[in-house]
Amino acid sequence: MRQEIHQTNEVFTPSKPAKKTFIERETVREKLVRALMTPGKQIVVFGHSGVGKSTLLQNKLLQTYEHHITTRCMRGMKFDQIIFDAFSQLDSYYISEKTQKNEIGFKISVEPPKLFTDIKSQFEIHRKSEGQNKLTPIIPPQLTPPTLGKLIGESNACWVIEDFHKIEDGEKHYLSQLMKVFMDLSDDYPSLKIIAIGATNTARQVIDYDPEMKHRVSEIHVPLMTAEEIKSIVVKGEALLNIGFPELFKNLIVQHSAGMASVAHTLCLNICYSANVLETAPSSIKITKKNWDEALLSYIEESSDNIQSSFEKALNQKRKSKFHHEKIIIQALCDFKNGEAGRLDLLQKIQREFPEYPNTGFKQRLEKLSLPEKGRILKFNENSGTFSFYDPIYHAYALAHRRAIFESKENSSISPEVTAFLEALEELLSKNKPAEVE
Template sequence: MKKKYFSLEEIFTPSQPANYTFVERYSVNKRLKRALNTPGKQIIIYGYSGVGKTTLLTNKLKEEKLKSITTRCMSGMTLSDIVKDAFNQLEIYFIAQKDTTKGSKLGGTLSASYFGIKASLTGEQNEGDKSLAKRAVDLPITPQTLARFIGESSRCWILEDYHKVRSEDKFLLAQIMKVFMDSSIDYPKLKIIAIGAVNTAREVIQYDPEMKNRISEIEVPLMDKANLQEILDVGEKLLNIKIPDSISKKIIAYSSGLPAVTHQLGLLVCEANEVSNTVKTSLPKKLDVKSFDSALDEYLEDNSDTFKSIFETATKIVHKRKSENPSDILIAILMSNKDNVTVYDVKENLKIKDKSYKGNNIKKYLDELTTSDRAEILRFNKDYNSYYFSNPFIKAYCQCALRNNVQTEFNTSKLLSEFRETLNKELEIARKTFLEDYYD
């Protein structure tokens, strides 16, 4: 019997993979399904933050009935930390006395050859009737050993936020991918699935060119307006509500292709209308048109620290450059009063303040602003060879912060009002460009 009633948090899930509101993106889903079912094929899933990479993978693994372990990479993690996390999840034990212990723990003998990684796990003991098995502690690990134990558990290994792995460790991880590919002869389901930011796949190939034809590079693009609308449509049906068209259009425009934002705004609009579960009435509950404003205020206040962090990361000065500091470039982009700007547009605007400006490196610095190192504050449109802000929220934040020449937080009514006014202008631009020109 299908479930009839849902909690709001089951339907709009901004911080977790979507389940009931998962939207099929057929070309991407087809490629991922093929890669998951191809023995030995390693997978790199990449795209902008909030675009739905983890949701896509989670639903496909469930559909293909594949088990996995997940390591969430964080800045500063070493290769030893990453491997240690995988072994912790597998709960590997080695034989200290006669036979393996009874139970469901994964047993085996670790190779003595040294790879420069040690398990460094806790020294728990697991005792059976006739044996004593100890959890791996300070034992040397080879890539082959790692592949064998994950393979014997019939799992694939997911590396979340792969782009955060230290550069010096990415070469070794590329080597481990190669070993996993070779080991797939014995373990057909064995593979590494790395999820990361834009250009993640390029990094793997850069560290090991031999992997070029052994990796499936799957880009998860921004969602088009039809897919974003489908999230809201499914939410309406499962919660028995009716979202006015004016609210739907604003949510889609503000989302800028990011389903995570659609989920967040959908959640807040429902909360503003006191919808916490499926509405138990014969007719859908129509949401108040005016409720979007309060939901938006809530979103801005909840995310003010996020906007501030993105702005500070993007404008951080590592090496001071004449006329080409990140804030100089962002000001030049805003001066154009366009949603999409070209290298030429930015170069000409920078010349207004500096007549001698040549602009030989401007494309390099613009591209840098699209990377995770600069919080992906810009995106690159391949079709038009132009750049644009990642979403209307951060564009409006930049306008306010740069105009006031402060690292501002929107925690006062005055600043919030200014931000809202700027954001409303960006919404009109987003409607005309993002919804009509970019995807149609």
């Protein structure tokens, strides 16, 4: 039987949701599907950036919903823009429904509801009087939350709001009110719901809803991927592209990814490019050490700028204080195996070196270092209750540039040096060599 040909960039997808290598997330699948199928249930999906929230949702929505609309939030976006975005997408739904059904000769009426066309013409009037370029559209008074709910409900869609944590804090409570309205409409429109996604540590950082809504909102935490899950991505990709990764490289990919599917996809894609595999190979190709080395090097080069700017954010001190907390924390964490430690172990280590180092505020400082405004150089591992570097390459950077960063009086990071990086990574890996199984 001839093997189907797949494009490599459709198999390994570091910057878009995975389809061909999609791995079921057993720990969250059932909870998510149950919430999706429960009328009136609103959903908040949260977890680190890159753990697979969008991918999981897209794959599950394909199985449970006829269609959905997705609004992507950006920093500083106002809530009215979100409403406008949802409304605009309904426009294309009603139009495409109409033509599609006409083409295949169905007689069902799919004219947009009158309310919809009325609101649309109100938008047009405003647009003409305000000029084309106005960023925040004026929402016509008819487009109330219940009306938006009804219009989305009529279309049998659900509404996904990506990256809701980026919305200004002052605007967030509107979504909580809108969720309440959507719940109340669920008798008439059982599939109507909002799914808010945020790269945060808790659901409440995505949206702070009223306590009375507690039982009607499902909070779904997407954890870091397990080693087996990451490995399954590689194995699926191998079969699709007709290539073979020696077991050692699979284990190295798992180790480098540290639970982050995005890193695994990047490394695999780089490996394929190095081996010149742009689509399914006609006869099986074995991945070599040279391919792995080149892949890692380009990953480091691609990430250098990001890492430097993350460290800059982390080390930047707004106010001078007795201790440069961030430097002290990062430096202490460097010495733990895998750059990973429990909060109290880390504090003890710091206090051995700085006996006056305060206990108060330590937890908040650690948590802050896992937020985007502080460069997100750390992450909290829910399974083990420990903090670690966001990705082993951050650990390598900290080790490679230790002197320059920690012993300088400056508050900034320094330009990453690829060779120093590679040496540090090699050293890290040799200390923690993955077992060569099978």
